[in-house]
Amino acid sequence: MTFWFLLLLGIITYLMVQRSVAQITRTPVWLLWLVLMAPALLWTVWSAVYGITVQPPRALMIAPLIISPILYWVLFQIGRRPTEATSSDKLTPTSQSAINPTAEPAVSVRPIQPSEETQLRNCFPWSLYYLQDIEYRPQAVICKGQLRSDATAAYQQIKENIETQFGNRFLVILQEGFNGKPIFVLVPNTQLIKYQQRGSENLTRPGFALGLLFATLFTTTLVGTRIAGVGVQQLQANPSALLQGLPYSLALMTILGIHEFGHYITARRYKIRATLPYFIPMPFFLGTFGAFIQMRSPVPNRKALFDVSIAGPIAGFITTLPILIWGLANSKIVPITEQAGLLSSDSINYLNPRYSILLALISKLVLGAELTAKTSIDLHPVAFAGLLGVVVTALNLMPVGQLDGGHIVHAMFGQRNAVIIGQISRLLLLLLSLVQPGFFLWAVILLFIPLIDEPALNDVTELNNQRDILGIVSIALLILIVLPLPNVFARFLGL
Numbered sequence: 487m488t489f490w491f492l493l494l495l496g497i498i499t500y501l502m503v504q505r506s507v508a509q510i511t512r513t514p515v516w517l518l519w520l521v522l523m524a525p526a527l528l529w530t531v532w533s534a535v536y537g538i539t540v541q542p543p544r545a546l547m548i549a550p551l552i553i554s555p556i557l558y559w560v561l562f563q564i565g566r567r568p569t570e571a572t573s574s575d576k577l578t579p580t581s582q583s584a585i586n587p588t589a590e591p592a593v594s595v596r597p598i599q600p601s602e603e604t605q606l607r608n609c610f611p612w613s614l615y616y617l618q619d620i621e622y623r624p625q626a627v628i629c630k631g632q633l634r635s636d637a638t639a640a641y642q643q644i645k646e647n648i649e650t651q652f653g654n655r656f657l658v659i660l661q662e663g664f665n666g667k668p669i670f671v672l673v674p675n676t677q678l679i680k681y682q683q684r685g686s687e688n689l690t691r692p693g694f695a696l697g698l699l700f701a702t703l704f705t706t707t708l709v710g711t712r713i714a715g716v717g718v719q720q721l722q723a724n725p726s727a728l729l730q731g732l733p734y735s736l737a738l739m740t741i742l743g744i745h746e747f748g749h750y751i752t753a754r755r756y757k758i759r760a761t762l763p764y765f766i767p768m769p770f771f772l773g774t775f776g777a778f779i780q781m782r783s784p785v786p787n788r789k790a791l792f793d794v795s796i797a798g799p800i801a802g803f804i805t806t807l808p809i810l811i812w813g814l815a816n817s818k819i820v821p822i823t824e825q826a827g828l829l830s831s832d833s834i835n836y837l838n839p840r841y842s843i844l845l846a847l848i849s850k851l852v853l854g855a856e857l858t859a860k861t862s863i864d865l866h867p868v869a870f871a872g873l874l875g876v877v878v879t880a881l882n883l884m885p886v887g888q889l890d891g892g893h894i895v896h897a898m899f900g901q902r903n904a905v906i907i908g909q910i911s912r913l914l915l916l917l918l919s920l921v922q923p924g925f926f927l928w929a930v931i932l933l934f935i936p937l938i939d940e941p942a943l944n945d946v947t948e949l950n951n952q953r954d955i956l957g958i959v960s961i962a963l964l965i966l967i968v969l970p971l972p973n974v975f976a977r978f979l980g981l
Contacts, residue, residue, distance in 0.1 A: 513565030521558045525550035526930045597627050597674055609647035614640040629670040637946045661945040668946045695762040702765035706773030710734030713867045737809050737871035741802055742777045748801030749794055750779050756790040759783040787944040788897040792953050795893035799882050806875030813869025814852040822862040837863040840981050841922055844966040850979050859981050880967040881928055883960055885911050887935040896939045898957045908937040
């Protein structure tokens with residue numbers, strides 16, 4: 487399993503590096519990829535030699551995390567192309583200029599003509615936003631000034647003024663600048679223009695989504711037979727034994743599907759163009775690498791960003807609870823072994839619920855006095871799917887980059903604070919993996935997820951109290967899932 491997980495991690499990392507920096511540095515993508523993968527490769531070699539239960543020395547854990555990013559940055563800067571060379575690159579609403587408007591100005595063709603500057607200035611009423619300076623970048627126009635009214639009202643009026651003067655040429659983004667003051671960023675709206683030219687008939691692609699759904703149903707059912715204890719030879723002799731994998735398959739796909747439909751329905755409520763959920767089939771590991779939707783239009787504000795992001799984990803977790811409870815009720819109590827953990831690679835069906843506060847509470851509630859400190863749970867396939875649902879909820883709620891949790895803290899605290907929170911969270915999960923080896927590979931994946939999240943169009947207006955409370959509850963849920971049960975509570979529960 488570790489080999490396939492590392493292979494998938496390598497492919498995903500390579501695609502991320504190729505997409506993000508291939509156009510702005512001459513340093514070979516494979517070299518940058520190798521530097522990023524160095525920590526995971528070193529730790530994997532250690533696990534292969536000494537076993538997953540033997541933790542690497544602290545120096546081997548910490549040194550690669552320090553050396554790898556520094557070496558990556560040095561190699562990136564050595565091969566960095568001049569800014570002028572990238573000015574003709576493909577423009578998108580989420581260009582780096584919009585995300586980081588404090589970068590050094592580049593000499594390039596202006597997004598607007600000099601004769602249009604007066605029109606642009608007239609779009610900013612002094613009573614709403616006192617415009618002081620305009621900076622031109624290859625992929626954006628940065629309008630700096632002082633906000634003199636409510637951010638929502640100012641954004642809406644200025645956006646309407648710009649659309650009146652320039653039509654749909656620009657996306658109008660209101661975000662915090664480097665000094666913390668709100669600035670307006672106008673980004674060429676190439677995506678909307680292309681969308682209007684080719685129409686919307688290919689947005690949802692229901693045939694493609696349905697094909698992936700059936701492919702994933704097959705791969706998860708195939709993996710489900712192994713979880714149910716059906717051997718390869720038994721399956722070859724009796725193909726109908728494949729049906730024994732359906733309970734796991736249907737339970738897991740229901741959890742993942744409802745999670746993604748939570749995102750999809752909420753996005754449609756805010757009139758954000760989004761694809762149908764796409765499942766990722768995989769004939770090994772868990773049978774799937776999850777599901778996802780693609781949003782093809784910008785998020786209008788932080789309220790919409792929060793609602794769309796939190797809808798998936800809430801819907802998925804609510805679906806997970808009855809599945810997990812039913813599965814635990816049909817699982818077996820067995821003597822505890824060294825292999826039993828939260829996510830054990832050696833004995834995948836055995837669960838030691840004490841590795842998670844939430845799982846310990848639910849398991850004790852369902853199994854009662856049968857579950858003691860000297861026992862673990864031989865999971866029913868449906869219970870194992872429920873366990874994965876809990877783990878997927880936790881991973882999605884991690885406040886890092888473009889994960890759901892990253893969007894949530896971005897909406898709650900702003901983009902700059904979200905980057906700091908994301909970096910701290912990645913390091914904390916890595917430290918936690920020293921206690922919970924099952925989180926080790928997931929912690930490695932988080933190290934390669936970019937911390938910068940795409941801004942909402944109105945990225946300044948803050949959330950209301952109700953959403954802030956809901957966001958805190960989601961963070962509390964994450965903590966309950968990933969932290970092990972303290973000894974004092976374990977003794978109280980008889981665990």
